[in-house]
Amino acid sequence: MHNGVYGSFGIDGDTEDSHTLCEGYVQGYVNGPAAYLSGGMVDYAGNTYWTERSFLDRVLQNYNGSVYLIQGMQDWNVDPHMSFPVHQQVADAGIEIKTLAGQWAHDYPDRVEGHSSQGSGRGAEAYPYTLRWDWADEMLYWFDWYLKGEGRAPTLGVEMQDNRGGWRFEQTYPPMDVENLVLTASDLAPTGSTVSATSSVTLSFGPFDKETRIIGMPTFHIDATPGLTGGHLFVEMTDGTGMHLGHAVMDLRYHAGGRDGQEVLVPFSSVTAMMEFMPMDVVLQKGEGIILQVTQTGEDYVPSPAASGAVTIDWSQSTLTLPLIERSCDDLFQAPMLDYSSDGGRQC
Structure with a gap:
């Protein structure tokens, strides 16, 4: 997508722009879709176009x-x-x-x-x-x-x-004054243990006994067992009315975090998916709680077919951490x- 959209800004048919048509950019038109379909990594087929541009x-x-x-x-x-x-x-x-x-x-x-x-x-x-x-x-x-x-x-x-x-x-x-609320996921009344294209799991916590501010990047470390050589998880956090508070998404090949990843997972072997929510800064009133909806994907995230298999979760070994602050x-x-x-x- 980035090759097609942003690259085209510099190549508009004017022959004087031809110097912007670098080898890595041209390869990206082929390597990008191939990596997506096969579950390849960012340097698929030796194309380091994007890693070289991580500044x-x-x-x-x-x-x-x-x-x-x-x-x-x-x-x-x-x-x-x-x-x-x-x-x-x-x-x-x-x-x-x-x-x-x-x-x-x-x-x-x-x-x-x-x-x-x-x-x-x-x-x-x-x-x-x-x-x-x-x-x-x-x-x-x-x-x-x-x-x-x-x-x-x-x-x-x-x-x-x-x-x-x-x-x-x-x-x-x-x-600096963040206090972490650490919750074991099995205590959050999970409605199931399998996430797939047709099944999801809901968890909940609350109500809070006072005004609560969840800030920064909450983490959800999930004990996940993929059924294929890859997997994908999406978590949406809402309040009790369904209002969006934040979300997290992970390709399980990157279960340990970082940029390198593990190209092929071992089917039916568990990994700890160290999911991190997108930065958020939300206020919940006294008496409100949170709901977590765990699905295969959400928003505009489209997992590779290689990562679309079912994932089994052990909630007793999974931990949600909410960074909290008090402000008036x-x-x-x-x-x-x-x-x-x-x-x-x-x-x-």
């Missing part, structure tokens, strides 16, 4: 500059995992960085049309407080300081918006040019 490690080692990330926490294209945990990795490398992360999708921070069209669980509950009319001013301050040496030094960290619309500043993300109105700030009066939707 993060080199940025952390060599970059001498600043970084300002703007991230939609509901972005379906540039997923939030592109900014988290990258923000903290960049900061820990000594690079000055700030991130503005709101509950919009693949959009700018001040676009009414895009923000107002988001559905429930996808940013609607945060609107219109998603709108950051000040973001261009913030960028100007940033460029004045780093490019011209004028003005004041920016405050580094993360401006994060939760799914209900509240904005707060965190020096690190995830914050005193920890939130009011975004400029929005109504925080008693007539508005929020007071903080």
Whole structure:
């Protein structure tokens, strides 16, 4: 997909563009579909086009500059995992960085049309407080300081918006005061043990006895036994009404995490699928709980036919970890040019 869409931007029929048609790009048109159908890895047939273009490690080692990330926490294209945990990795490398992360999708921070069209669980509950009319001013301050040496030094960290619309500043993300709630999956009333194209499993937890904030990247380490040489799992977290809170997805060849993976799994041998949810920042009110729906796939993820077999799960050996923080109105700030009066939707 990336070869076809983004590569075509540089090759539009103009003969002067022919120098952009590199060997790896051309091979990708063949290798991409072949790797997908066969369950091959990213360097299928020796094509290292994409691994050679993974620049993060080199940025952390060599970059001498600043970084300002703007991230939609509901972005379906540039997923939030592109900014988290990258923000903290960049900061820990000594690079000055700030991130503005709101509950919009693949959009700018001040676009009414895009923000107002988001559905429930996808940013609607945060609107219109998603709108950051000040973001261009913030960028100007940033460029004045780093490019011209004028003005004041920016405050580094993360401006994060939760799914209900509240904005707060965190020096690190995830914050340092996270407390992990660790749950054994067999205690969450699983409705089954097999996930396939025709079967799913539901688990639940709650209600919470106070307002609860789940933030960052919850993990679900699942003891999974694939019936074929591959497997695929998708987990959606919702509240009791079915409102989307977050999701996780994994090709079981990458059960241990990382980029290398295990090209062929041993059928009927268990692995620990170290699933990690897409970065999320959600608020549950006292008395609410969470529901986990485990399926073979979901959203726009299309597993390879080689990874579409049934997976059996031992819930007694599976662990859900929820990173929690406590924040109140005193920890939130009011975004400029929005109504925080008693007539508005929020007071903080």
